[in-house]
Amino acid sequence: MIRFYNGSVLTMIENDGVRSCEVWTDGDRIAFVGVPSQKQLEETVFERQIDLKGDLLMPSFKNAHTHSAMTFLRSYADDMPLQDWLFKQVFPMEAKLNDERVYWLTRLAILEYLTSGCTAAFDMYFNLDAYVDACVGSGFRSVLCGSVSGGPERASEAEDNFKKYNGKNPLISYILGFHAEYTCSKELMAAIGELAKKYQAPAAMHSSETKHEVDECIGRYKMTPTQLFDSLGIYDFGGAAFHCVHLTDEDRQILKKRNVSAVHCPASNLKLASGIADIVKMQQAGINVALGTDGPASNNALDMFREMYLMTTLQKVKNEDASACDAQSVLRAATVGGAQAMFLKDCDVIAVGKQADLVVIDLQRPNMQPQNNLVKNIVYSGDKTNVRLTMCAGRVLYEEGEFFVGEQVQTIYAKANSIISEMKQE
Amino acid sequence: MIRFYNGSVLTMIENDGVRSCEVWTDGDRIAFVGVPSQKQLEETVFERQIDLKGDLLMPSFKNAHTHSAMTFLRSYADDMPLQDWLFKQVFPMEAKLNDERVYWLTRLAILEYLTSGCTAAFDMYFNLDAYVDACVGSGFRSVLCGSVSGGPERASEAEDNFKKYNGKNPLISYILGFHAEYTCSKELMAAIGELAKKYQAPAAMHSSETKHEVDECIGRYKMTPTQLFDSLGIYDFGGAAFHCVHLTDEDRQILKKRNVSAVHCPASNLKLASGIADIVKMQQAGINVALGTDGPASNNALDMFREMYLMTTLQKVKNEDASACDAQSVLRAATVGGAQAMFLKDCDVIAVGKQADLVVIDLQRPNMQPQNNLVKNIVYSGDKTNVRLTMCAGRVLYEEGEFFVGEQVQTIYAKANSIISEMKQE
Numbered sequence: 001m002i003r004f005y006n007g008s009v010l011t012m013i014e015n016d017g018v019r020s021c022e023v024w025t026d027g028d029r030i031a032f033v034g035v036p037s038q039k040q041l042e043e044t045v046f047e048r049q050i051d052l053k054g055d056l057l058m059p060s061f062k063n064a065h066t067h068s069a070m071t072f073l074r075s076y077a078d079d080m081p082l083q084d085w086l087f088k089q090v091f092p093m094e095a096k097l098n099d100e101r102v103y104w105l106t107r108l109a110i111l112e113y114l115t116s117g118c119t120a121a122f123d124m125y126f127n128l129d130a131y132v133d134a135c136v137g138s139g140f141r142s143v144l145c146g147s148v149s150g151g152p153e154r155a156s157e158a159e160d161n162f163k164k165y166n167g168k169n170p171l172i173s174y175i176l177g178f179h180a181e182y183t184c185s186k187e188l189m190a191a192i193g194e195l196a197k198k199y200q201a202p203a204a205m206h207s208s209e210t211k212h213e214v215d216e217c218i219g220r221y222k223m224t225p226t227q228l229f230d231s232l233g234i235y236d237f238g239g240a241a242f243h244c245v246h247l248t249d250e251d252r253q254i255l256k257k258r259n260v261s262a263v264h265c266p267a268s269n270l271k272l273a274s275g276i277a278d279i280v281k282m283q284q285a286g287i288n289v290a291l292g293t294d295g296p297a298s299n300n301a302l303d304m305f306r307e308m309y310l311m312t313t314l315q316k317v318k319n320e321d322a323s324a325c326d327a328q329s330v331l332r333a334a335t336v337g338g339a340q341a342m343f344l345k346d347c348d349v350i351a352v353g354k355q356a357d358l359v360v361i362d363l364q365r366p367n368m369q370p371q372n373n374l375v376k377n378i379v380y381s382g383d384k385t386n387v388r389l390t391m392c393a394g395r396v397l398y399e400e401g402e403f404f405v406g407e408q409v410q411t412i413y414a415k416a417n418s419i420i421s422e423m424k425q426e
Numbered sequence: 427m428i429r430f431y432n433g434s435v436l437t438m439i440e441n442d443g444v445r446s447c448e449v450w451t452d453g454d455r456i457a458f459v460g461v462p463s464q465k466q467l468e469e470t471v472f473e474r475q476i477d478l479k480g481d482l483l484m485p486s487f488k489n490a491h492t493h494s495a496m497t498f499l500r501s502y503a504d505d506m507p508l509q510d511w512l513f514k515q516v517f518p519m520e521a522k523l524n525d526e527r528v529y530w531l532t533r534l535a536i537l538e539y540l541t542s543g544c545t546a547a548f549d550m551y552f553n554l555d556a557y558v559d560a561c562v563g564s565g566f567r568s569v570l571c572g573s574v575s576g577g578p579e580r581a582s583e584a585e586d587n588f589k590k591y592n593g594k595n596p597l598i599s600y601i602l603g604f605h606a607e608y609t610c611s612k613e614l615m616a617a618i619g620e621l622a623k624k625y626q627a628p629a630a631m632h633s634s635e636t637k638h639e640v641d642e643c644i645g646r647y648k649m650t651p652t653q654l655f656d657s658l659g660i661y662d663f664g665g666a667a668f669h670c671v672h673l674t675d676e677d678r679q680i681l682k683k684r685n686v687s688a689v690h691c692p693a694s695n696l697k698l699a700s701g702i703a704d705i706v707k708m709q710q711a712g713i714n715v716a717l718g719t720d721g722p723a724s725n726n727a728l729d730m731f732r733e734m735y736l737m738t739t740l741q742k743v744k745n746e747d748a749s750a751c752d753a754q755s756v757l758r759a760a761t762v763g764g765a766q767a768m769f770l771k772d773c774d775v776i777a778v779g780k781q782a783d784l785v786v787i788d789l790q791r792p793n794m795q796p797q798n799n800l801v802k803n804i805v806y807s808g809d810k811t812n813v814r815l816t817m818c819a820g821r822v823l824y825e826e827g828e829f830f831v832g833e834q835v836q837t838i839y840a841k842a843n844s845i846i847s848e849m850k851q852e
Binding site for chain 1: 498500501504505537538541695698700725727728735739743752790795798799802836838845846
């Protein structure tokens with residue numbers, strides 16, 4: 001048992017507010033939430049007692065869309081037009097990746113997730129075995145997203161991965177999916193729809209990220225990507241759509257009806273000049289909204305505080321309404337909304353039996369003072385200096401600036417730097 | 427003498443790049459930049475030797491527009507329409523401020539500036555004696571900006587303050603100014619113009635923050651704010667204009683010709699839904715651009731990394747061009763551009779004789795790896811966790827999360843919280 005005491009707790013259970021209580025974890029789960037009796041305290045053997053010193057314990061953040069291994073492209077290809085970025089920098093460099101490189105580059109990304117209080121990533125990339133090794137080795141949770149593209153022959157790969165990675169490790173799951181409409185044949189997308197029905201499983205993909213993508217899809221199919229996916233039965237058992245910058249009212253009705261989460265990636269949408277998604281309309285339609293960083297090539301940070309801040313302020317300027325998209329709805333998206341979009345039903349709130357995926361927010365920093373409103377402080381002025389401790393599945397992976405991830409940080413940095421320098425020379 | 431060694435140095439001198447050298451400070455100034463001889467090292471007595479351990483030393487950030495004492499409004503009045511925010515929350519609470527309150531609330535803001543590597547603020551507010559005490563007591567540099575409004579009888583106050591605060595303390599200077607066109611009579615603005623000419627001094631003010639403000643000014647004077655100020659001689663000796671969200675081509679020509687800096691406040695402009703300033707056009711016109719946080723009520727953080735990130739990404743989405751406003755130009759705005767806008771001619775770059783206003787950037791954090799490009803890393807993925815040390819006028823004020831500002835941090839937090847709770851009850 002690990003005991004968190006002497007602080008406050010934000011359970012993220014609706015209308016629960018900030019509570020003054022303790023949280024105990026047992027193995028990978030939360031075992032107790034409340035004010036213990038003296039007898040309970042005396043009878044319990046704690047492996048560790050963590051004095052919150054007045055700080056706040058809350059559910060960790062969930063990064064609902066990313067490509068973790070793209071850390072190698074950080075600051076490598078910025079400030080250039082999008083087509084040059086993609087065709088001259090990203091694609092040629094990605095072709096040089098292999099298992100070992102993906103392993104170390106993912107390791108680097110996980111360190112950064114932990115510094116921003118994030119314990120799970122919904123990741124779409126290649127070299128899945130290496131990626132899984134990096135996550136499991138770090139103690140970090142991940143949901144793999146199918147990333148097939150091309151012709152229908154790739155569907156069997158998706159089915160194989162679905163069977164291979166689900167149930168392999170408690171930290172790992174796999175959601176059916178494909179890259180995007182514009183990189184897949186209709187036959188492949190239909191085949192993923194068939195698999196969704198066969199396994200009664202949700203599916204996820206990039207969708208409606210750019211206006212160009214939507215226009216081209218309408219040109220090909222006389223339907224938006226959302227309408228097309230729905231018509232192919234891909235959303236019959238729910239799912240998640242990454243980006244959703246350019247949706248119609250009908251698209252939003254489909255997402256709501258089919259129980260598909262919209263994963264908002266505000267920093268990436270700015271940097272790649274994709275636009276600003278209409279979160280207010282999504283919220284009004286009752287769609288579950290989650291938050292993602294996207295990959296480091298298009299962000300460049302992997303920082304959930306940045307995404308939270310952008311989510312609310314961009315809605316204000318887009319809607320010319322300073323009251324749009326309030327802090328509570330943003331914090332929900334970064335935690336509960338993310339868990340829902342990633343189908344991590346036990347990782348959403350602080351309650352007995354839930355996974356112990358937790359973060360301690362340091363309130364004794366100037367940006368958290370005065371304490372007029374803790375939720376607003378976190379969303380509007382919070383940053384990574386406020387992450388005191390990050391716990392995933394009951395294990396402390398990051399605390400007071402130090403990492404506990406089974407590899408030395410300096411080794412990870414050195415590997416990442418030597419990999420990028422090799423790749424530049426190849 | 428304090429010696430910084432075993433790291434790299436970004437002087438921010440144009441085309442200088444990242445250098446491998448040492449920097450020594452003597453009192454409040456930089457005494458040496460280069461690779462010392464063994465003899466020099468043996469003959470020099472160092473008060474302290476700071477091992478950079480491979481980290482980066484660079485000029486500190488300059489916050490070129492803020493209202494520091496507004497920390498009391500952080501998370502107090504968010505997610506509400508602008509008119510309610512201003513008239514129901516901000517103005518009634520500001521009326522309750524006094525010297526003691528401004529002192530402690532400014533103290534809190536300075537802590538936060540230091541955590542983001544910032545050593546100077548261009549501040550427009552009231553209770554100047556208390557504000558100056560907070561800055562000087564902390565060892566923090568500040569440029570006071572005239573904030574008079576109303577009728578011409580206020581001009582004598584501006585002149586008194588100009589004489590009172592300039593030369594009072596090496597950390598403090600005062601620039602003539604007024605609040606904004608929409609809060610001042612034409613006679614007051616003309617009187618400030620006369621003072622600018624009398625003292626051959628620059629002047630600063632809010633300008634063209636909202637479209638409404640510009641439209642109203644045109645309605646009153648058939649001129650934009652920039653044209654009006656120029657016609658009154660206010661810019662005859664240069665100046666600084668805060669916000670500049672809505673400028674015409676002619677406005678930009680005036681700012682360039684009159685040597686007036688544009689102070690960009692991207693976070694505030696988002697939160698208050700003012701719009702996105704056209705920085706690309708300002709850069710093309712050759713205008714000096716600086717960066718500011720604006721006050722905590724409209725941001726809510728005081729974080730120069732947030733401003734830098736927003737400056738570049740918002741230009742990309744505004745111009746639909748991922749190559750707009752590159753990282754180098756952003757880092758320049760946050761350092762050299764800020765110093766220029768604040769008329770701090772000795773606080774811009776790292777060179778012998780300049781003020782020792784410095785920051786050590788921790789490169790041994792995951793968001794700074796791999797090291798493809800240090801400048802891009804700082805602007806795109808840097809954050810306050812990368813601020814290892816902040817030095818102002820040769821004194822270390824912040825290091826490894828600890829503050830050295832002449833007051834206990836817990837005292838400042840307690841005072842700020844009791845002040846806000848008193849004000850809520852009054």
